[in-house]
Amino acid sequence: MRNITAEIITVGDELLYGQTLDTNSHYMSQKLDEAGFSVKYRVTVGDVAKDMNEAFAQAESRSDVTLITGGLGPTEDDLTKPLLADFFNSEMAINEEALAEVTEYFESRGRKLTELNRGQALLPVKCTKIRNRYGTAPGMLFERNGKVFVSMPGVPREMRPMVVEEVIPELKKHFELPAIAHRIIRTVGIGESFLADKIKDWAQALPKEIALAYLPEEGQVKLRMTAKGSDHGTLKNLIDEAEGKLLPMIQEYVYGYGEESLEEAIGKILIEKNKTLATAESCSGGRVASKITSIAGSSAYFQGSVVAYQNSVKEKVLGVNLDTISEHGAVSEQTVREMAEGVRGLLNADIGLASSGIAGPGGGTEEKPVGTVWIACATASGVETKLLHLGKFRQNNIELTAVHLLNLARKCLAKN
Amino acid sequence: MRNITAEIITVGDELLYGQTLDTNSHYMSQKLDEAGFSVKYRVTVGDVAKDMNEAFAQAESRSDVTLITGGLGPTEDDLTKPLLADFFNSEMAINEEALAEVTEYFESRGRKLTELNRGQALLPVKCTKIRNRYGTAPGMLFERNGKVFVSMPGVPREMRPMVVEEVIPELKKHFELPAIAHRIIRTVGIGESFLADKIKDWAQALPKEIALAYLPEEGQVKLRMTAKGSDHGTLKNLIDEAEGKLLPMIQEYVYGYGEESLEEAIGKILIEKNKTLATAESCSGGRVASKITSIAGSSAYFQGSVVAYQNSVKEKVLGVNLDTISEHGAVSEQTVREMAEGVRGLLNADIGLASSGIAGPGGGTEEKPVGTVWIACATASGVETKLLHLGKFRQNNIELTAVHLLNLARKCLAKN
Structure with missing residues (x-):
């Protein structure tokens, strides 16, 4: 069986200027690869007609499938649609279905359709419209001599579901894949x-x-x-x-x-064991709660969180002993233990998680340098704690604290 | 003055398969753009000699400067060096300076140079060696008919300082930039x-x-x-x-x-006005607190947050009236107002922010469909509220709630 080759073209001056990181190429690469296509080339060009046309022609000459993102917005610097219409020698016309969809999109948000947005329903007549459920610019699929071109919007949350729900299934109808x-x-x-x-x-x-x-x-x-x-x-x-x-x-x-996240896996265990969870977060600053509540249905097992960024909140709301903080410091096993127990009691949860540490860049000492983090998990049978030695970088320390704390919860759940 | 055009080629199967996100292209784009080059094309090809050679030839024909990363490791699938030697019709020879550098690199880490690593000092004689201070594969600069090619390793922590410290200064000697x-x-x-x-x-x-x-x-x-x-x-x-x-x-x-985020801008205003902030989050689930605490130094103005995912937490911790929730529902102007006032008092903050809404996908009703969100900002001079009609998608609704709530805080701060 022959390889079906694929090429990705991303369009946008903002990519070439380094103002927007191109995550679209990465996502499309993954999804094409998973479906059995051989991705051979990725190309980025600016909002420049000549460069875009050359990229289209080169892609058509060497690849079976070409996916294009970007240049589909309603503003003047967006060229993809008119250029593809020319490239495939197609007239433009209002696509009634697209017009109904974009009208509905605005009406459902209580807003009126502007002339600029009406233009998004103007499509090359030779293309197959691809529905954009999450935005106003429809995708377009063109076929010529067995080669397929697909144009999609550059906004990731519009493009991603379009790739998975519409484009890959459609491409599978056109090609026999290994x-x-x-x-x-x-x-x-x-x-x-x-x-x-x-x-x-x-x-x-x-x-x-x-x-x-x-x-x-x-x-x-x-x-x-x-x-x-x-x-x-x-x-x-x-x-x-x-x-x-x-x-x-x-x-x-x-x-x-597969795609299951750690917070999703923990949610499943909590449901299965009929347990509830609460968090008391200092250095993780709400990142753990935010991860947990990103999962649909988390209200079934998540009580809530106290982000105790100041010591006064640790004491007043979570009931951490004044002496504990003054003797051992806010970043200590004793404090994080009381935070976990405190939030478990306060929010009436089976499991209480807590974090306290120095995320940086400031606040480090010789004894407790930036990256020193204590985490704890309190259950009916006691409290488990762990000391982490993370790095120098704030974002990284916050993210790693959240992952380690979720992993501690996973281990405690296995025993309780 | 004519534009000096630049092109970026990244090499690696792992990029095309979607296993590694290409942040190198983004970084090089930024640095070239800042220096005044016009980045016109970015191309990614796999570890395939034919594809790499074609990319080199195309880049030479259309761009003044070409930066290449990847394919420089010591293993067999790394083709960049031998292919560039052929492309520039150059013999290979051990570069004594490179050999001394790679030897020192290993010795300073207490390791012995292997034959494989010795090969990294073998360079095309026509290239100018570019020092790699953070790894073992040197960079290479070629010039032909006024066009410049630079090859660098693909490991970001080796490539990034090489671009800034060596490559850009060297390129500025070759070209007069706008x-x-x-x-x-x-x-x-x-x-x-x-x-x-x-x-x-x-x-x-x-x-x-x-x-x-x-x-x-x-x-x-x-x-x-x-x-x-x-x-x-x-x-x-x-x-x-x-x-x-x-x-x-x-x-x-x-x-x-520039690069300033909304949470960073609000942090600056809070510091300037010497005010403190606290959040009470239902549907945003800690996302607002997480954004605020992502900013270094936020402990100067952020008190903390109560993520009140259950109604019991809204009542017990935030002091929302039982009757308010039973009469108006958790997603209501009245509830979100009491949440904002409650957290402002509880955490002793100048400004209390609150969110309550239906993030979805479940929980919507005809009267309050998914995407219905109330937000509030409480200050000493009263409470401002706003009703949002967002979309159907949980992640999006959470993120947009956070952005709208931060924007409401920004507006209230302008008046208070």
Whole structure:
């Protein structure tokens, strides 16, 4: 079976000037790769007709599928639509369905359609409209001599669901793709090199159909197995077998699969065990609560949080003893323990989590440098605490504190 | 003066597969743009000789400067060096200075040089070596017919200092660059199309030296003016003058400049006015607190937050009246008003912010559909509230609630 090649074109001066980080190329790469396409080229050009036209022509000459994002807004610097209309020799006309959709989009938000927005329903007649459920600029699909071009808006929250819900399914109708099977196993609490060392014999013995990748994130490592071949069932069996050998080596670090986040995995355990959670956050500043409440349905198990940024809040609201803070400091095992117990009682939760540390850049001392963080998890059977030695960078320290605290909750839940 | 054009080529299968986010292109774009180069193209290819050679040839034909990252490691799949040697018809030889540097690099870390690493000192004789202070693979600079190629390692912490300390200063010796001036004006509370409509006459009358771009983010739009010419002072004056005409039209929406975030701008106002802030969050779930505490030094003005995800927490901790919730519901002007006043008193803050709404996907009713959100800001002089009609998507609703609430705080601070 021949490879179906794909190319990604992102359009925007703001990308070339380095004012906007291009995460769209990355997302499209992932989704095309998962579907079995071979992504061969990514190109970024500015809002310049000549450069865009050359990129379109080059992509058509060398790739089966070309995905384009950007340049679709209602303002004058957005050129993608008229240029693609020319490129595919197509007239423009108001697409009634698109007009109804963009009108509805505005009306449902209690706003009136402007002339500028009405123009978003003007589409090349040769394209197939792709619905944009999350914004006003529709996507467009063109086909010529077996090659497919898709243009999408550059706003990630509009583009991402469009890729997954509309574009990939549509492309699968146009091309015969190789069978492909993926599995992502999510781990937390072990670094990439330690994980690689632990499983190196297993990795070397993997069957040739399976490619392994380590995908590190803040405090976590995803292991991805990809198998390509001609039969999906065979590939799935190969991956099942490999996973069966892998898991006993790393079970304590594994919390989930695929796109499941740590906060989502913990939510499932809480529902299953019929337990509730509350957090008392100092240095994590609400990041843990924010992660937990990002999950739909979290109100079933999340009571709430007290972000105690000042010591007075730790004392007055969470009931931390005045003497504890003055004797041991706000960043101490004793304080974080009382915070966890305090929020558990105050918010009437089964599990109380707490963080207190020095996120930086200021506030460090020789004894407690920036990156010193205490975390705690209080349950009916007692309090577990952990001291973290993180780095110098504030954002990183906040994020890692949140991940470590969620992982501590996961471990406590396994025992309670 | 003619534009000096630049192109960026990043090499690596891991980029095309979507396993590694390409932040190198973004960084190089920024640094080239700041120095006055016109970045026109960015290209990503895999570790494939044919694709890399084609990218090199195309870049040489159309761009003055080409920066390449990736494919410089010691392993077999790293092709950049031998391919560039061929491309510039150059023999390879051990570069004694590079050998001394890589030897020192290993010795200073107590490790012995392996044969594999010794190979990193083997360089095309036609290139100028560029020192890598943070790793083992040197950079290379080639020149032919006035065009310059620079190859750098793909590891960001090696590449970034190399760009700033070595490559940009070297390039400035090769090219006479235009003067360039940038200004980004940050707005909140108005959509891109409404903003464009409001300032369209001004935009059309901009002097030809100034290019304007709209950069939308969640709930915000950045306006970017870029001026190029021969004299920096003249350009700055042109931008000052344009801004002077623009601001009166959009003053109420403008909160800052450049990279400054809304939470950072509010932090500055709070410090300037010597006021403190606290938040009571229901549907925003800690997102507002998390944004505020992402700013270094926020402990100077942020008291803390009560994330009141359950009604019991609204009542017990924030002191919201039982009757208010039972009569008007948790998502109501009355409740959010009492939450803002409650947290202001409880945490002893000058300003109390509150959110209560239906983030979705569940919990909506006909009367209060998903996306219905009340926000409030309580100060010594009273409470301001606002009803938001957001969309259907949880993450978006949370993020937009946070931005709207911060904007409400900004407006209240202007009056108090």
